[in-house]
Amino acid sequence: xxxxxxxxxxxxxxxxxxLLLLSWDAWVVLNGYTSTVAPRPWFVIxxxxxxxADYVPSILYTLGMALGGxxxxxxxxxxxxxxxxxxxALSGVVTPAALIIxxxxxxxxxxxxxxxxxxxxxxxxASTMLICxxxxxxxxxxxxxxIPEAGRDLFTVLGANKLQVLxxxxxxxxxxxxxxxxxxxxxxxxxxxxxxxxxxxTSGLGALFSQARSYMDMERSWGxxxxxTVVSVLVFVGAQLMERRxxxxxx
Amino acid sequence: MSSTxxxxxxxxxxxxxxxxxxxxxxxxxxxxxxxxxxxxxxxAEVDLEVxxxxxxxxxxxxxxxxxxxxxxxxxLDRPTNGTVEIFGAAPHELATQHRLGVAFQEHxxxxxxxxRSNIALPYKVAGRKVDDARVDGLIELVGLKGFxxxxxxxxxxxxxxRVSIARALALSPDLLLLDEPFGALDAVTRRRMNAxxxxxxxxxxxTTILVTHDVDEALILADRxxxxxxxxxRVRTIKNVDxxxxxxxxxxxxxxxxxxxxxxTSLLDANDGDAA
Amino acid sequence: xxxxxxxxxxxxxxxxxGALLILAAQLIGQFxxxxxxxxxxxxxxxxxxxxxxxxxxxxxxxxxxxxxxxGFLLGAVIAVLGAALxxxxxxxxxxxxxxxxxxxxxxxxxxxxxxITTVGREDAPAVIAALSVGFVMFVTMASGFANTSSAHQDxxxxxxxxxxxxxxxxxxxxAVPAFFDGLTLSAPAAILGATIGEWFGAPMGLGxxxxxxxxxxxxxxxxxxxMAATIMSLLAYLVFIxxxxxxxRRFT
Ligand SMILES: Nc1ncnc2c1ncn2[C@@H]1O[C@H](COP(=O)(O)OP(=O)(O)OP(=O)(O)O)[C@@H](O)[C@H]1O
Ligand SMILES: [Mg+2]
Numbered sequence: 001x002x003x004x005x006x007x008x009x010x011x012x013x014x015x016x017x018x019l020l021l022l023s024w025d026a027w028v029v030l031n032g033y034t035s036t037v038a039p040r041p042w043f044v045i046x047x048x049x050x051x052x053a054d055y056v057p058s059i060l061y062t063l064g065m066a067l068g069g070x071x072x073x074x075x076x077x078x079x080x081x082x083x084x085x086x087x088x089a090l091s092g093v094v095t096p097a098a099l100i101i102x103x104x105x106x107x108x109x110x111x112x113x114x115x116x117x118x119x120x121x122x123x124x125x126a127s128t129m130l131i132c133x134x135x136x137x138x139x140x141x142x143x144x145x146x147i148p149e150a151g152r153d154l155f156t157v158l159g160a161n162k163l164q165v166l167x168x169x170x171x172x173x174x175x176x177x178x179x180x181x182x183x184x185x186x187x188x189x190x191x192x193x194x195x196x197x198x199x200x201x202t203s204g205l206g207a208l209f210s211q212a213r214s215y216m217d218m219e220r221s222w223g224x225x226x227x228x229t230v231v232s233v234l235v236f237v238g239a240q241l242m243e244r245r246x247x248x249x250x251x
Numbered sequence: 252m253s254s255t256x257x258x259x260x261x262x263x264x265x266x267x268x269x270x271x272x273x274x275x276x277x278x279x280x281x282x283x284x285x286x287x288x289x290x291x292x293x294x295a296e297v298d299l300e301v302x303x304x305x306x307x308x309x310x311x312x313x314x315x316x317x318x319x320x321x322x323x324x325x326x327l328d329r330p331t332n333g334t335v336e337i338f339g340a341a342p343h344e345l346a347t348q349h350r351l352g353v354a355f356q357e358h359x360x361x362x363x364x365x366x367r368s369n370i371a372l373p374y375k376v377a378g379r380k381v382d383d384a385r386v387d388g389l390i391e392l393v394g395l396k397g398f399x400x401x402x403x404x405x406x407x408x409x410x411x412x413r414v415s416i417a418r419a420l421a422l423s424p425d426l427l428l429l430d431e432p433f434g435a436l437d438a439v440t441r442r443r444m445n446a447x448x449x450x451x452x453x454x455x456x457x458t459t460i461l462v463t464h465d466v467d468e469a470l471i472l473a474d475r476x477x478x479x480x481x482x483x484x485r486v487r488t489i490k491n492v493d494x495x496x497x498x499x500x501x502x503x504x505x506x507x508x509x510x511x512x513x514x515x516t517s518l519l520d521a522n523d524g525d526a527a
Numbered sequence: 528x529x530x531x532x533x534x535x536x537x538x539x540x541x542x543x544x545g546a547l548l549i550l551a552a553q554l555i556g557q558f559x560x561x562x563x564x565x566x567x568x569x570x571x572x573x574x575x576x577x578x579x580x581x582x583x584x585x586x587x588x589x590x591x592x593x594x595x596x597x598g599f600l601l602g603a604v605i606a607v608l609g610a611a612l613x614x615x616x617x618x619x620x621x622x623x624x625x626x627x628x629x630x631x632x633x634x635x636x637x638x639x640x641x642x643i644t645t646v647g648r649e650d651a652p653a654v655i656a657a658l659s660v661g662f663v664m665f666v667t668m669a670s671g672f673a674n675t676s677s678a679h680q681d682x683x684x685x686x687x688x689x690x691x692x693x694x695x696x697x698x699x700x701x702a703v704p705a706f707f708d709g710l711t712l713s714a715p716a717a718i719l720g721a722t723i724g725e726w727f728g729a730p731m732g733l734g735x736x737x738x739x740x741x742x743x744x745x746x747x748x749x750x751x752x753x754m755a756a757t758i759m760s761l762l763a764y765l766v767f768i769x770x771x772x773x774x775x776r777r778f779t
Contacts, residue, residue, distance in 0.1 A: 009621075012622075013621040013622045013625050014622070014625065014626075015622045016622050016625075016626035017626065017629070033644075037644055038641075038644045094544065096541045096542075096544040096545040096548065097544065097548055099761065100548070100757065102715075102764070103757050103758075103760040103761035104753070104756075104757045104760070105715065105718055105719040105722055105756050105757070105760060106719060107719060107722035107723055107726070107734055107737065107756070108722070108733075108737055108752070108753035108756045109753070111737050111738060111741035111749060112564065112741075112749060112750070112753055114741065115564035115741060115746070115749070116561050116562060116564040116565055187631065187633075187634070190632075190634050191634040191635060191636065194634050194637075195636055195723070198636060198726075199726075199738065199741075206636065209636070209637075213640070218640070221640050222640055222641075225637035225638070225639075225640055225641070226637075228633075228634050228636075228637045229629075229632070229633045229634065229637050232632045232633060232634050232637075233629055233632045233633075235632075236628075236631075236632040325681075325684075325685045326684070326685070327681050327684060327685065343684075346684060346685050346686065346687040347687045348687065349686065349687045351685050351686070351687070353681075353682070353685040353686075355678055355681065355682065357678050359676075359678040359681070359682040361679070361696075361697070361700070362778065362779050363700050363701075363703070363777060363778040363779075372686070372696070373686045375692070375696065376683065376686050376687065376688045376692050376696060377686070377687065378692075404779075422686075428685075
C-alpha cells in the first residue's frame, strides 16, 4: 500500500511536465500556428509512436555512441589519473592541461575532431570520449588524493607495494568518485554525440534532427527532440542507479 | 519511581513576593519517534511552574531531557501529552512578539555576521531600530569590547557563548532560556560570568530558566533548583535556595552552601541507582 | 616547507607544463602528425595577428560574449527566484526538483526547434545560454537552500522571525557560497549554450565562425575561434572561482 502511494506521489510530482505540455498546446492553439511552424504536443507524441520504427536505428546509434564514449572516456580518465598519481613529476605538468581542457566548449572541440579524425563514427565516438575523459580523470585523482596517510602507513607497515595499495585502497577511494563523474557526464555524453551527429549529418538522432529540419518536417524534428530528451534522462537515471549500487556496495 | 519524584513545585514555597505565573508545564510527556517506528520517551509527566521574575536552574545527568524542557518552553517542540503555557498563552506567541531570549547549547551564531551584528540581530528581525547604546552595553557586559567587528570563527568557544548570551538579552526579553551557556568556559571566567548574570538578573528581573551541569553555578544563581532524573526525564526534586543576594565568595565558602552542594550532588548520583 | 614556496613551485610547474603543451601542439602541427587539420600553433597566432583575422575574431567574440552574458544573467536570476519560491512554498518543491533534474538532462540541442519558433534565430543563443545556466543554478541553489542548520532555524523561530526576514537574514546569506559555486559551474555552460544557439542560423558569433571555418576548411580560423571560445570560458571560470573563494571565506 505504501509502495502504491509512493508511486502515486511520484506521478503527482511530475506536474511541471503536465503543465509544460498543456501550455505548449495552448501556445500553439492560441497563436493559431500551423503544424509547419509549431506542432501540437499530441501530434508530436503520435509521430513518435506511429513512426517509432524510423526512430529506432537513430536511437540505438546515439545510445551506443554515448555509452561507448562514456565507458571509454571514463576508463581512459581513470587510467590517466592512476598514472599521474603514480608519478609525481607528471602531476605538475597535467594541471594546466586539465584547466584548459575543462574550458574548451564542446562546440569548439567537435569541429576540430571532425576535421582531424574525418566525418563518421570515429569522430562521434572521439567527441563523446573526450567529454567524459576529463571529469573521470579529475574525480579519480581527487579520490586517490583522499587516501588517508594512516591507511597508506598501515599498508607500508604490512609490506605492501604500490600496486597493492592501489588495488586495496585506491579502488575503495576512487570508485565512488568515478561513479559521480559517470553520473555527471552521462547527459553530456548524449549531448556531445548529438552535436557531433548534427554537425556531420551521418547517422543518429542528431542527424535525424538535422534532416527533419531541412525537410521542414516539424513533427519529426520536435519528435526527435522529445526522444533525445527521454534517452538522455534514461541514461542519467541509469547512471544514478549505478552510482547508488556502487556506493552501497563500498560503504 | 522514587517518592521525591512526585514532588511538585507547589509543595515547595515560591520565593519571596510571588506574582504572575510565567511558565507552567503540566504533566508534559515528550516521545520522539525514531527511525523504523522506534520510540524514545525523553520526558515523563514533567511539572514545572516558574513565577514572573524568578530564576530557576535545571540540573540533571546528560541526556535526561533538560534541553527538551527548554525547547518546550521556547515553543520549538510540542509536548506529546500535557500542556505548556507561557504567560497564560501558547509558547510560540512569546516568540512572535519578540519577548523571548534563548541562548542555545550550540550558540547558533551567524558565521557571516560580526559580533555586533549577531547581537543586533533580534532588533533587525523584530523590525525595530537597533539600539546602539544597548548593543554596546551588552558587548561590554560580556567582555568582548574590541571584538565588535570580529566574526564568530575568529572567537574562542567561550567567547561565542558570551555573544550568544548577549544576543539573548538584546531585546530585554520577558523570558530568558539559557542552555548550558557557560559550558565552554574555564572555571575563573565561568564564575565571573555567573556574577555578571546575577547582576543583570538583579537589575532587570528577567524570568530565567538556566540549564547547567554545574551544581555550584545553579546555587549561585537560582531561586530554585530543579533536579531531573534520566530516561525518561522526570522532575526528581525541587530545592529552594535561600542564600541572600548578592551571593559572593563568602556565600560559596559557607558550610550551608557546601551542605546543599553535597545534597544536590548526591541526588544526581542517586539517579544512577534509579536507572539500574 | 612553508606555503609560499609550495605555491611558487606549483606555479612554476604549471608554467612549465603550459609551455610544454604549446610546444607539443606546435610540433604536432609542424610535422603534420595529426594531418592538415592540426596547424602549427605559430600559424594560428600569425593569423590572429593579421588585422582582418583580429577584427573578425574580436567582433564575433563580442557577439558570443554578449549572448552568453545576457543568458548568464537571465538564467541566474530566474533560477535563484525559482529556488527561493520552492523554498518558501514547500509544496511545489518535489515537483520542481524533479523537473530541474529532467531539464538538466535534456540535450540542449533538443531545445533548439522550440526556441527558434518562440524567440527567433537572433535571440536563441542567449536563451539557450540562459536555460543551460538556469538548470545548473537551480540545482545548486536548491541544494544550498536545503542545506540548512536546524540550530539557526530554531534561533530564528525563537526570535520571532517572519517568513521574509528568515529568508533575507538567514536563508539567502547562507546560500551565498552555493550561489558562487553555481556561477562557477555555469560560466562555461553559458558559453557552450550560446555557441550551440549560434549553430542554428544566428547572423554572427563564434559558434557560427567555427562551423563555417570547419565547412570551408579554414583551419587557422577554426583553431583561432576555438581558442577564443576556450579563453573566454577559462577567464570566466578563473574570475568566478576567485569570487567563490572570497564568498566561502566571508560566509562560512
Ligand atoms: N529531535 C530528537 N529526536 C530524537 N531524540 C531526541 C531529539 N532530541 C532529543 N532527543 C533525545 O531525548 C533525550 C533528551 O535529550 P536532551 O537534549 O533534552 O538532553 P539533555 O538533558 O539536554 O542532555 P545534555 O546535558 O547532554 O545536553 C536524549 O536521549 C536524546 O537522545
Ligand atoms: Mg542539552
